Amino acid sequence: MEKVKVMIVDxxxxxxxxxxxxxxKTNFEVCATAANAAEAVQLYAEHRPAVVTMDMNLPxxxxxxxxxxxxxxxxxxxxxxxxxxKDASLVAKGREAGISAFMQKPINTNDLIxxxxxxxxxxVGKVAxxxxxxxxxxxxxLQQGLFSLVGVHSEVEVELDERRFLDVSGVAxxxxxxxxxxxxxxxxxxxxxxxxxxxxxxxxxSLDDITEEEASESVEESANIIxxxxxxxxxxxxxxxxxxxxxxxxxxxxxxxxxxxKLTTFRIVAKTRIGDISxxxxxxxxx
Numbered sequence: 001m002e003k004v005k006v007m008i009v010d011x012x013x014x015x016x017x018x019x020x021x022x023x024x025k026t027n028f029e030v031c032a033t034a035a036n037a038a039e040a041v042q043l044y045a046e047h048r049p050a051v052v053t054m055d056m057n058l059p060x061x062x063x064x065x066x067x068x069x070x071x072x073x074x075x076x077x078x079x080x081x082x083x084x085x086k087d088a089s090l091v092a093k094g095r096e097a098g099i100s101a102f103m104q105k106p107i108n109t110n111d112l113i114x115x116x117x118x119x120x121x122x123x124v125g126k127v128a129x130x131x132x133x134x135x136x137x138x139x140x141x142l143q144q145g146l147f148s149l150v151g152v153h154s155e156v157e158v159e160l161d162e163r164r165f166l167d168v169s170g171v172a173x174x175x176x177x178x179x180x181x182x183x184x185x186x187x188x189x190x191x192x193x194x195x196x197x198x199x200x201x202x203x204x205x206s207l208d209d210i211t212e213e214e215a216s217e218s219v220e221e222s223a224n225i226i227x228x229x230x231x232x233x234x235x236x237x238x239x240x241x242x243x244x245x246x247x248x249x250x251x252x253x254x255x256x257x258x259x260x261x262k263l264t265t266f267r268i269v270a271k272t273r274i275g276d277i278s279x280x281x282x283x284x285x286x287x
Contacts, residue, residue, distance in 0.1 A: 003029040004123050006116065007047060009040040009066060010055040010082075015105075019053060019082075022109045027128065028116055037061035041069045048074070050120045054099070056083035056090070064090075064097045071098040078119045082107060110136070111236075127160060127264060130181075130283055135266035137233035138185065138281045142270050145226035146277065150200040154270035154277070161260075161267035166280055168256040170194055171216055173223035176246035177231065183263060183283040185230070185245075187223035191252075193275030194219055200274070212252070220250045226279070 006028045010016050016033050023030060031047045034040035037060050044052065052070065056063040063081055070077050079099045083090070086104040094102060101115050114133040121129040135158055143156045166172075170190040177183040189197065195207050198218035204210055224245070231243045251258075263282030270277045 003027060004051070004116075004120050005029060005031040005047065005049040007031060007040070007043060007049040007052045008033045009035075009037075009052060009058070009063070011035045011058055012055070015055065019112075022107075022112055026113055027132075028113075028120075035059075037066035037069065040066050041073065044070050044077070045073055050123050051078040051080060051116055053080050053082050056081065056085060064093050064099070067094070067097040067099050080115055080119065110140075130264055131158065131160070131266060134181070134234060134283060135268065135281055138227070138230035138266075138279060139268045141226050141230035141233055142187075142268055142277070142279050145222065145229055146270055146272065149222050149225065150197060152200070152272045152274060154272045157269050157271075159267050161265045161280060163265075164260055166258045166260060168251075168258065169254045170252070171219050172251045172256055172258065173220050174249045174251070174258070175223065175227045177227075177243055177281075177283075178246065179243035181283045183281065184260075185223075185227045185282075186258060186280045187219070187226065187278070188280070189219065189277045190275060193277065196274040197222070197277070216250055216252050220248050224248050230281075 004027055006023060008016050008019050008030055020030050031049050032043040034043050037058050054063045054067055058066060067079050080101045080103060081094050081099045082103045082105060084105045086102055091102050100119055117129050117132045139156050139158050143154050146152045146154050166186060168188045171194045172186055172188040175185045177185060194215050195210055198210050198215040199207055201218045227245055231245055234243055260282050263284060265280055265282035268279040
């Protein structure tokens with residue numbers, strides 16, 4: 001896939017270098033860098049990047065004025081303000097100038113990539129946006145949640161799941177996602193893994209000390225926490241999404257088949273010492 005062009009506007013050589021480093025080995029490439037507003041406007045007209053990262057403090061004009069000048073050239077310009085400051089007044093003025101998103105230094109690389117992906121989704125493709133900006137925050141939440149809840153380290157894999165059915169033997173916790181985009185998350189594991197998981201979570205000495213009800217309820221509560229963290233990861237980046245979760249529903253048994261119609265779904269697998277723990281996250285297909 002062709003790289004998406006980014007222009008960096010910052011008067012600090014160090015900041016420009018750090019941003020370029022953040023974008024290495026991603027779908028984005030830096031096509032130009034500018035140290036002041038005049039240079040930024042000239043380079044934007046020459047390169048027409050898909051997105052611009054904009055510092056607030058420039059030697060000849062502030063980032064808001066520079067953004068206005070760029071929008072005078074291209075009303076559809078996508079600009080991300082990256083500044084040491086991020087207050088309500090700055091955001092309001094930036095919105096008026098056409099700035100699309102705001103980030104505060106020091107920035108997190110994952111947050112930066114997520115923001116650029118969503119702004120450039122027409123260029124990078126829908127599936128890539130959903131994977132990078134939505135599925136991967138859930139993957140991080142699964143990995144972090146397993147460690148904080150039961151102290152289990154894991155290796156996590158994320159892949160597109162084009163199956164229209166999810167087959168589970170053991171336990172499956174289904175949680176709806178509302179907001180933008182709507183969808184569904186399913187946390188599942190085999191029965192043996194469920195019992196080991198609940199034994200650790202409830203601090204029991206043996207598997208015999210765990211009832212079936214306790215085991216399934218432990219997984220349900222954990223799934224609710226993990227999926228909630230994933231939604232919070234997304235909401236922290238995209239303030240206007242306001243994703244929320246619905247109350248969980250739990251199914252236990254063998255040969256459980258769950259349909260996934262009209263969803264773009266990703267399979268997230270956490271490989272742990274107590275067994276594989278899976279999360280399937282699906283998002284409704286837009287128009």
